Each structure stands twice: as C-alpha cells, then as structure tokens.
Amino acid sequence: xxxxxxxxxxxxVANAGGLGLIGAGSMYPEVLREHIQKCKQATDRSFGxxxxxxxxxxxxxMRIIVEEKVSYVFTSAGNPKTWTSFLKENGITVVHVxxxxxxxxxxxxxxxxxxxxxxxxxxxHNGREETTTMTLIPAVREKLxxxxxxxxxxxxxxxxxxxxxxxxxxxxVGSRFVASAxxxxxxxxxxxxxxxxxxxxxxxxxxxxxxxxxxxKFYEDVEDAYARCATPEQLKELLGRARAKKGMFEGDLDExxxxxxxxxxxxxxxxxxxxxxxxxxxxxxxxxEKVSEFSI
Amino acid sequence: xxxxxxxxxxxxVANAGGLGLIGAGSMYPEVLREHIQKCKQATDRSFGxxxxxxxxxxxxxMRIIVEEKVSYVFTSAGNPKTWTSFLKENGITVVHVxxxxxxxxxxxxxxxxxxxxxxxxxxxHNGREETTTMTLIPAVREKLxxxxxxxxxxxxxxxxxxxxxxxxxxxxVGSRFVASAxxxxxxxxxxxxxxxxxxxxxxxxxxxxxxxxxxxKFYEDVEDAYARCATPEQLKELLGRARAKKGMFEGDLDExxxxxxxxxxxxxxxxxxxxxxxxxxxxxxxxxEKVSEFSI
Numbered sequence: 001x002x003x004x005x006x007x008x009x010x011x012x013v014a015n016a017g018g019l020g021l022i023g024a025g026s027m028y029p030e031v032l033r034e035h036i037q038k039c040k041q042a043t044d045r046s047f048g049x050x051x052x053x054x055x056x057x058x059x060x061x062m063r064i065i066v067e068e069k070v071s072y073v074f075t076s077a078g079n080p081k082t083w084t085s086f087l088k089e090n091g092i093t094v095v096h097v098x099x100x101x102x103x104x105x106x107x108x109x110x111x112x113x114x115x116x117x118x119x120x121x122x123x124x125h126n127g128r129e130e131t132t133t134m135t136l137i138p139a140v141r142e143k144l145x146x147x148x149x150x151x152x153x154x155x156x157x158x159x160x161x162x163x164x165x166x167x168x169x170x171x172x173v174g175s176r177f178v179a180s181a182x183x184x185x186x187x188x189x190x191x192x193x194x195x196x197x198x199x200x201x202x203x204x205x206x207x208x209x210x211x212x213x214x215x216x217k218f219y220e221d222v223e224d225a226y227a228r229c230a231t232p233e234q235l236k237e238l239l240g241r242a243r244a245k246k247g248m249f250e251g252d253l254d255e256x257x258x259x260x261x262x263x264x265x266x267x268x269x270x271x272x273x274x275x276x277x278x279x280x281x282x283x284x285x286x287x288x289e290k291v292s293e294f295s296i
Numbered sequence: 297x298x299x300x301x302x303x304x305x306x307x308x309v310a311n312a313g314g315l316g317l318i319g320a321g322s323m324y325p326e327v328l329r330e331h332i333q334k335c336k337q338a339t340d341r342s343f344g345x346x347x348x349x350x351x352x353x354x355x356x357x358m359r360i361i362v363e364e365k366v367s368y369v370f371t372s373a374g375n376p377k378t379w380t381s382f383l384k385e386n387g388i389t390v391v392h393v394x395x396x397x398x399x400x401x402x403x404x405x406x407x408x409x410x411x412x413x414x415x416x417x418x419x420x421h422n423g424r425e426e427t428t429t430m431t432l433i434p435a436v437r438e439k440l441x442x443x444x445x446x447x448x449x450x451x452x453x454x455x456x457x458x459x460x461x462x463x464x465x466x467x468x469v470g471s472r473f474v475a476s477a478x479x480x481x482x483x484x485x486x487x488x489x490x491x492x493x494x495x496x497x498x499x500x501x502x503x504x505x506x507x508x509x510x511x512x513k514f515y516e517d518v519e520d521a522y523a524r525c526a527t528p529e530q531l532k533e534l535l536g537r538a539r540a541k542k543g544m545f546e547g548d549l550d551e552x553x554x555x556x557x558x559x560x561x562x563x564x565x566x567x568x569x570x571x572x573x574x575x576x577x578x579x580x581x582x583x584x585e586k587v588s589e590f591s592i
Contacts, residue, residue: 101494120416121428121462129495132417132428134449139494142562153430162430162458164590165583185581196396200423229525263430264437270301284592287461292588294460296580 001050001174002259003249007035008182011042012273018173020047021074029060033113036068037241046071046235048095053078077125080110095149097172099127104140104148115144116172119152123175123261126210127201133163141167155263156285161291168223173280175261180273184288186251189258196264207232208239214258218243260288297346297420297470298322301544302574304478307338308569314469316343317370322541325356331433332364342367344391348375348421355562362386373421374556376406384409391445393468395423400436402446405503412468415448419471419557422499422506429459437463451559453579457587469576471557476569482547485554503528510554514539 005023013020021041024032025139039047049070054077062083065073073087077098085109088111096107097116103185105116117140118128119133131139134154140148154160155176163171178185179193196214203212204222213219224240229244239257247256271279301319310318318335320328328345335343345366347357350373358379361369361530369383372393372580383390384407393412396485400411413428413436416422428446435443446464449454474481475489492510499508500518509515521534533548535553543552567575 059586096472119428119430121431129493130498131558131561132415132430132449134415134429134455135417136562138452138454141560153428154433158434158461158463159430161587164587165454165461167454198427203424238563243354265427267437281592288587288592291457291460291584296577296584 001178002244004178004183005050006184007042008184008272009177009180010047010296011039011279012180012182013177014039014043014045014047014092014259016274016277018277019050019072020045021047021072021144022047024049025052025055026249029057029064032061033064033068036064036070040068045103046254047286048072048074048093050074050076050097053082053085058083062086062165065092068286074279075112075115076152080107080112084110084113091193097151099136100129100142101129101136101143108144108146114147114149114169115140116149118152120149120203121212121262122152123178123264124200126205126212128210130203133167137163137166137168139229150271153261154260155266156286157280159286160261161287163226173276175263176267176276176280177273179264179267179270180276181270182273183236185248188253189248190270192253192258193260193264193267194269196260196267198265199262201264205235205239205278208235210291211257211259212261213259214264216247216256216258218247218252218257297474298540300479300481301346301512302480303338305473305476305569306331306343307335308336308476308478309473310339310341310343311462311572312573314573315368316341318343319344320345320357321348321351322545325353328357329360329364329530332360332366333401336364339428342527344368344370344389346370346372346393347379348372349378358382363390370412371408371413372540376403376408379417380406380408389390393435393447395432396425396427397432397435397439400440404440404442408442410443410445410465411436412445412447413464414468415446416499417508417558418448419497419508419560420542420555422508423452424506430462433459433462433464446582449557451557451562453576453581454583455559455582456580469572471575472563472572473561473569474556475560475566475571478568478569483543484547484549485544485552487547488554488564489556489560489563490565492556494561497556497560498560501531501535503531507553508557509556510556510560512543512552512554512587513550514543514553 001023002025010020010022074095080096095114097110147169150163151172243257247258297319298321306318333372370391376392389407392408405441443465446459447468539553542548543554
C-alpha cells in the first residue's frame with residue numbers, strides 16, 4: 001500500500017468503520033508525522049501505521065509513532081522481536097504481517113497482539129513459499145492462538161466470508177483500496193488497476209524480494225533478463241531505485257513498478273473508501289445468507 | 297489424480313455420497329475398462345471418469361466410456377469442443393476442467409454441463425496464469441452461467457464452505473483423497489503427502505506443462521537445470537518418461553514426480569475415503585455455524 005495509503009485513505013476507512021492504516025513505507029519520517037497529524041484531524045476513530053522494518057530511518061519512524069500516540073502498528077519485512085516490546089510498552093497494539101506458519105509463530109512468540117497472514121495472490125512484496133490464502137489461513141489457524149487476519153485476494157464481502165470460513169478473525173484489504181477515491185496513488189495507476197484482468201499480475205524478482213506487480217514494459221524487461229539468465233546483481237541493477245514511486249505515484253505505467261494483487265481482476269471501478277466498506281459488509285451478509293441455504 | 301484414483305477410490309467416494317472419479321490419465325484403454333467394470337460392481341451409485349484429452353488413445357478411451365455407460369466425464373488438457381457433443385449425444389454429463397475465466401467460457405460455449413475451475417495451489421498439472429482459487433472462483437462466477445465446481449486447496453469442510461462463499465456450487469477434492477486407504481498410490485507416496493508441510497510443494501516446469509509437485513531430488517535436479525539456464529529441450533530430456541508413475545505408483549520418492557497440492561500441508565493422516573467425506577461434511581456444518589455467529 002505504499003504510495004496509496006496516506007491520511008486521506010486511512011481516515012476515510014476509519015470513519016467508515018474499518019481500521020485505516022497509513023503506509024509508512026513510502027514516507028520520510030517527517031512526512032509520516034504530517035500524515036498522522038492530518039489523520040487525527042480527519043477522524044475521531046482509531047487508526048494505525050504500517051511499518052516495513054527494513055526502513056533505513058526506522059528508529060525515527062518508531063519514535064514519531066509513539067510521540068503521536070498512534071493506537072495500532074502493523075509491522076512487516078523484518079524480525080518482530082526488534083520492536084514489539086518497545087511498541088507495547090508504549091501502549092500500542094502490534095500486528096505483524098507474515099506469509100508462513102513459521103513466521104506467524106515467531107511473531108506470536110515475540111509478543112504481538114495479532115498476525116496478518118498474506119497469501120501468494122497478494123500484491124506487492126510477498127513470501128517465498130508461494131502459499132495461497134486458501135491454504136495459508138487454515139494452516140496458520142491450526143497453530144496460532146492469537147487473532148488471525150487474512151490478506152491476499154480479498155476485495156469483496158464474499159471473499160471476506162471465505163477467509164473467515166477458513167479460520168480468520170478478520171481481513172486486511174489492500175488492492176481494493178488502491179482503486180479508491182482517497183488513495184494517493186496516481187490516477188493513471190488506479191485506472192490501470194481497474195482495467196487489469198485475469199493473469200495480468202505476476203510474482204517476480206524472487207531472487208531479490210518477491211513482488212507481485214502488473215505485467216508492463218518494466219516486467220517484460222525483467223522477463224528478458226531472466227531469459228538471458230541474469231544474475232541477482234544484474235536484476236538489482238535493472239530494478240534500480242524508486243521504480244515503485246515512478247509507477248504508482250508518478251503514473252509511469254511503462255517504466256514503473258505497479259504493485260497490485262491478483263484480485264485486481266475483480267476490481268471494476270474507483271469508489272470512495274466508505275462505499276467500498278459498505279459494499280463489502282453488504283456482500284458479506286448476502287454471501288452468508290446464500291451459504292446458509294445450502295442443504296448440507 | 298493419476299496413479300491414485302482407480303475403481304477402489306472412485307467406488308468408495310460414490311458409496312460415501314460423493315461423485316467418485318476414475319482417473320483415466322494413467323490407464324491403457326483396456327485397464328480403464330476393467331476399472332469401470334469393477335467400479336460398477338462395487339457401487340450402485342453414479343461415478344465418472346476424468347480424461348486428459350491429450351491422451352494418445354483418446355478415441356478408444358471415449359468409445360469404452362460410452363460402451364460401459366459411464367454417467368459423468370470430466371475432460372481436461374485439451375479443447376472441450378472436440379468431445380463434448382459426442383459425449384452428450386451418448387447421454388453423458390460433461391464437465392471440463394480449466395484454470396482461467398477465458399477457458400471456462402470456451403467450455404461453456406462448447407456445451408459442457410459444468411466447469412471445474414482449479415486454482416494455482418492445486419496439485420499436478422496446472423494453468424499458466426497462476427490464479428489462485430480465492431481469485432479464480434469469483435472471477436469465473438462473474439462470467440459463467442452454468443454450474444461451477446471449485447478445485448485447488450480444498451481438503452476440509454471449511455475450505456468447501458469458503459469455496460461456496462466465493463460462488464462455487466460444489467468442490468472437487470484431489471489431494472485429500474490421495475492420502476486415503478483406497479487410493480492406488482504407493483504407500484510411501486501417501487506417507488510423503490501426510491508428512492509434507494508448508495512450502496514443500498512447488499509449481500515448476502512451466503516451459504513444458506506447469507506441474508505442482510513435492511520438492512525432492514528430482515525437483516532439485518530441475519532447479520539445477522534452471523540455474524544453468526536450461527532450454528525447454530533440456531528440461532524435457534531431464535523429465536524423461538514415466539516420472540509420475542515412478543514417484544506416485546512405484547514409490548520412488550527421489551527420482552519420481554510427486555504431484556500433490558499445497559493443501560498437503562493440511563493433510564495429517566491416511567483415512568478411508570468414507571471417513572474423509574464424512575469429516576468434510578461435518579467440518580462444513582461447524583464452519584457454517586461459526587460464521588453465522590459473527591455479528592456483522
């Protein structure tokens with residue numbers, strides 16, 4: 001959700017009854033502080049910040065989060081042991097994002113309050129195991145004793161019901177909110193997400209950090225590099241810097257990295273976040289009513 | 297389900313209230329006839345035959361199916377136009393297996409009675425799009441007007457409920473029945489399926505025909521070939537012939553091809569097929585009861 005989830009989206013989701021998250025991954029520390037402060041002005045409800053822990057200025061980020069009295073922190077891309085105690089001592093609820101049972105249990109051991117388990121179909125950075133939501137959620141549920149939030153492939157209320165049938169206590173929704181009025185993503189990228197169909201995303205760059213993105217010219221260049229049997233160093237050079245910003249924030253659909261989930265195939269419009277939340281709740285009720293009628 | 301689903305498994309599933317399928321993919325025509333005849337003796341209920349249409353003796357296979365008055369044929373790996381009319385003229389219900397919306401619609405157009413949509417997590421041969429069950433089922437449901445059967449990642453009643461929440465009318469279960477008493481798979485392979493954990497399967501050989509299998513010595517050889525930037529020809533040579541039989545029927549866990557789904561991570565025992573069916577129905581009811589209690 002980098003370059004998508006700033007204060008506008010987070011506060012809109014919070015006001016609609018969800019737990020809005022600010023994505024710190026694309027923000028300098030002082031930019032994050034500004035987003036937190038604006039979010040507080042835009043909503044009276046709780047919200048959270050997602051922090052990829054490989055962030056270079058992580059100490060400053062965490063200090064700001066505590067100073068600004070943020071209620072929830074979702075950590076990812078790093079060891080949950082590093083920051084969980086510090087955050088919890090400061091009264092913050094900590095949720096860690098994983099893509100395997102093994103890391104879910106490590107997070108639980110580190111003392112987090114809940115785990116997000118994210119399947120292979122999810123957009124952006126992803127795990128190496130390639131475990132899909134359908135298999136991952138029950139596998140984590142089998143072993144984990146703290147609350148479990150499902151992610152990956154969830155853009156509708158029926159998928160929310162499916163995730164909860166598999167054992168999740170809640171869901172984390174990314175891609176669907178990229179195509180929202182309040183997302184800070186470039187309009188051209190939002191439109192690209194709406195137009196994306198079946199098979200238009202791919203998990204690639206597994207030698208660096210696996211990432212799911214829309215197949216575009218940049219992706220084809222990566223594929224060409226693979227066909228030439230490129231080394232990880234060569235792939236790294238090809239990737240370069242700021243590709244994600246270029247694609248998702250600046251709207252360069254050819255040269256940018258366009259991170260989105262497979263579920264983009266099911267996203268057909270750009271809607272206000274409140275409408276997305278309302279639709280999902282209604283779809284959930286309709287789907288639950290429908291499965292209650294199966295004579296099994 | 298090649299080398300797993302003979303008359304014993306198909307009739308056991310039929311007797312337990314499911315639609316048992318004989319997997320013709322690993323059978324010579326006269327072997328298939330024998331399995332059909334034995335299945336008829338072992339059950340009074342309907343059953344079906346799964347036919348990969350790239351099979352060299354396909355005409356003979358289809359002739360035998362008609363002669364033996366089989367009720368259901370599940371076709372895969374080929375154009376549904378080729379055989380659907382012939383089978384339907386002979387009173388057979390035809391279901392075609394696909395891994396994309398595009399092919400689901402082609403199957404509908406060819407006049408099949410229902411479609412199986414199989415996600416990326418499924419074992420054995422699979423699609424190139426890598427679409428997971430969580431995304432594939434609602435995407436197919438959106439466009440298809442005939443009945444839809446979900447496959448891939450479904451070994452429990454809660455996954456069955458999840459699939460039906462996503463819009464499926466029913467489910468096709470493979471991997472769970474490999475680890476059944478009645479499967480004709482080698483005992484060593486069944487045990488391997490039970491022991492398989494998270495991340496132990498991988499979709500590979502995408503340049504030939506994508507297949508999900510357990511990572512073993514053969515898989516490592518394939519990975520080494522990729523690291524050397526092997527050509528499809530070289531991969532084909534490495535694969536050779538009868539690898540699937542060697543692994544799944546003869547029990548060579550090192551050199552054989554061990555086809556199974558990601559959901560093997562959730563399979564912990566070898567059970568009689570009737571017990572598997574009964575468990576799934578009970579798990580479905582429990583999961584449905586649980587989601588009915590969420591206050592949404």
